[in-house]
Amino acid sequence: MMKKIIKWELKRIFSSKKFTAAFILQFFLIVLIIPMFTVYLETLQSGKFFSTTPGMNEFIPIGMNRKCKLSEIIEEYDQFSLTILEKNGGMKMLQKGNIVAYILVDDDFDQKMLKLENITLLIYYNNSDKSYVAKSYLDSIVNGFSDGLRRARMREYDIPSILIEKKDRTDFVAETEKPKTVEEKKETVPKETTPIEKEMVDIKRLKFSLNREYILLLVMLLPLFMSGGLLTDSIVSEKEKKTGEMLLVLPTKRRNIILGKMLAIFLITVVQIILWIFILYGVGKISNIYTIFPLILAAFLVINLSLLISVYSQNYKESALLVTVIYILVFAFMFGTSILYISELKTLSLLSPLSMVIGLEEGSLTTLDTIYGVLPALSFSFISLALSVYLFSKDSFYFGPRPKLLDLIPDIFSKIGKGNFASFFLGCLSVFGAIIVEIAVGVLMYFFLNLDVGFVIFLLSIVFIEEYLKYLAMLPNKSKFSGVFVGFGFGFFENLLSGFVLFTMFFPVEMILFRIIPLLIHMSSSGILGYFRYKKKTKLGFIIAFIIHLAYNTIILVSI
C-alpha cells in the first residue's frame, strides 16, 4: 500500500504545474548561483570590491626547483600558482618579477624528510609587494610542515630538534650574473611554534572563505526549501480540502499514509541532490562525490521537521508561517554550527550534517567524525518522524479542535507505557551489574593474561557484558521498543556515574556531545536487540548489537 501511495504522490507531484514551475525556477537559480558565486569570489579576490586579507587579492606566482612533498602541499593552497623551474630560469623570472618567490630544495628533499634528517630550504624573494604576502604564507606553510615533521621525529627518537632550516634571501641572481653582496639571514624554527592544528585552522579558514563548500551548501538549500513546500502541499492541503479523509478510510495503517507521502518527497529530494552533486562534480565545483550522503542526511532531517510542522498545522497559513520560522532557525543552526568545523570546536560542529560536507571536501573527515555527524541528525530525524506519526494518529489533529501540546504529555506517557518505564529503570540498574562484572573481568585479565591479549579480550568482554546485561534488563517487557528504553536507561545512568556533570563544568560543549553519542549508541544497539527479540531473532539481534557496540568502542580507543 505504501508503495502505491508513494507512486501516486510522485505522479501527482510530477503532473503538477506548480512543481514543474518550481523545479524549472530552481534549476535556473542553481545554474545562476554557481557562476554568480564564482564572480563574487573573484571580485572579492581582486580587491575591487573590498579585501579581507592581502593574500586574497589574486594568485601569487612562485617557483620551485623540483617537485617534492613540500611542493605538493604548496599546490593545495589556492593563493599560490606554483611553477617548477630550474634554478637559473627561476632566478631570471624572479628578477623580472614573473614570480615573487623561488624555493630551492635539495634533490634528496623527500628522502631526507622520510629519514627525519635536517633539511635546508632556501627561499628567494624579490621585494615586491606580493613577495611580502608570499613570505607570510610560505612562513606559515613551512613552519607547519616543519612542526609536523619535528613532532614525528620527536615521537620517533624522543629528542627535540630543528628539522628544516629555512633561509630566506632577498639577494638573488641568475648563475650567469655575478652575485651581489650576499647577506644570509638564518632563521631557525622557533621552539614555541604555533601548534600544527592552529596552522591548519588558519589554512582551512582561508580555504573555506574562498572555496566551493558554500556553493555546495547554497545549492542544496533550494531542493530542501522545495521539499518543505511539497510536503506541506501534500499534507496540509489534504487537510484543508478534506481529500485526506478518503485516504484515512483506505485499508492501511494511518502511519503508512504520511510515511508514503514523506518518502515520496524524500525520494524527489534525494534525486535532486544526486543530480546537482553530479553536475557540480562534473564541472569541477566539488571534489568529493560522497558529499551526497551528508546532504541526504540533512535533507532527511529537514523533511522530517517539515513533516512534523505539516501534521501539526491546521491550515496552509499556519504551516507556511511555521515552515518559514523553523527553516530560518534550522538553516541558521546548520550553517552556523558547520562553520565551527574550521575552529577548535570541530566536534560540536558535527551536530550539523553540513560539517561533514566540509569535512569530506577538505578530506579531513574521520570515522569518529562521521559517527558524531550521523547520529545526532539521524536521532533528531527519527524523533521528528515518531512525533509526526504520533500526532497524525490523533483524531483531533485532523478532525477536531487541536489539543494543546502540553495536554498531550500524559497521553505520550501512557503510550510509552509502564513496561517501557520499567525497562528504563532496569537499564539504569544494569549499569551497576556491568561495573561489578567488568572490574572482576579486568582484574582477572590483568593477572592471568599478558597486557595486549588481555586488553583485547577485556574490550570484547566489556561489550558482551553490557549487551548481555541490557538484554536481561529488557526481558520482562515484551514491547518491541523495550531495548530502546533499556539502552536509554543504561546510557543515561552511565553518564551520571561517569561524572557527566563534573566533566561538563570543565569541557562544557565537547563533553556534552561526547556523552550524548554513547547514549545514542546504547539506545541503538539495545534497540536493535530488543526489536529482533520481538521478532524472535534474538541471536541475530545480539550479534548486530555486539558489532555496533564493539565498532564504536574500537573507534573511540583508536582515536584516543
Add this chain to the structure above:
Amino acid sequence: MIESVNVTKKFGDLIALNDLSLKINKNEIFGIVGPNGAGKTTFIRIVCGILSPTSGTVYIDNIDIKKDAVDLKRRIGYLPEEPNLYMRPTAYELVKYFADLYGVPKDLFKERAEELFRLVGLYDRRKSKVESFSKGMRQKLAFVRALIHDPDILIFDEPTMGLDPATSKNIRDFILEYSKDKTVVVCTHYMEEADYLCDMIGVLNNGKLVTSGTPGELKTLIKKENIFEIEVENLEKVIENLKDIKIIKSKGNKIIVSCTYKELGELLESSGGIIGIHSKIPTLEDVFIELTK
C-alpha cells in the same frame, strides 16, 4: 451486521458521541437522522475506521474494528459529505488510483469501472478532468470511487446534500438499485430521503440514540396522539391555552399539534376564532422534530 456497543467519542471537552449502542442488520438500509451536531458523521467515521472511539467498540460481523481495521476497511465503501476529490486527474485516473489502493485486479477494474461509470451516467466524461465536473457529477464520481472495490458495506454521508431535486432522485434511485444484498448506512437530515430509502432509522441527538425503528414504527410514535393542523385567527391565544399539548410546528396563523381528541375539544373551546382544522398523517419530519426538541 454492524454493532455499536457503548461508543463514546470525545474531541477535547466536546462529547460527540455519548455511550451510543445500536445494531444494523445485514443487507438492510439503515438511516441515521438527527440535527446538525448530533454525532451522525462522527458515528459513521468510527464505523469506517477513520476515527477511533474514545471508549466502546464497533463490531462488524462480530469482529472488533479496532483489532482488524485493515481487513474490515476493505469491505467498506464510504461516500463522505463532500466528494473530496482530487481535481487534477481525470475521472478515470482518480478511480483507478483508488482501485489500485484497494487492490482491485486490472481486468476486473476495467469491467467494474465501465459498469459504474455507465450506471451513474459519467461514461462519456470519464476521460475529463475532475475539475471540469459540476457538483452533481462530482458526487456521482465519488460514488464510483466508493464502489470500485465492490464493498459489501456501503456508508453514505448526506449523499444528496446540495444537489438539485432531479439529481437527488437520480442518486437515491441509484442507491436503491445498487444496494441490493448489501448493508447500507445512510446518514441524512432529509427526512423524505430517509423515508424513501431506509428499512430502519435511528434518530440521534446530542450524541445519543433517541430511538430507532422502521419509518412506519417511528411515525406511530406520534400517531398515537393524533396530529392536527389548526388554522386560527389569533395564534397567541391558542398557544396560551395549550396546557400540556405538544406543538410540532407553528407558522403564520397555523399550528400543528399532537394531542388527543378530548384535548383538542378543550383547546378549541377555550381559544375561539378557529378558521379550519385538519387531521394530519405524521411524516418522518414530524417525528424528527418531535424527538429532537
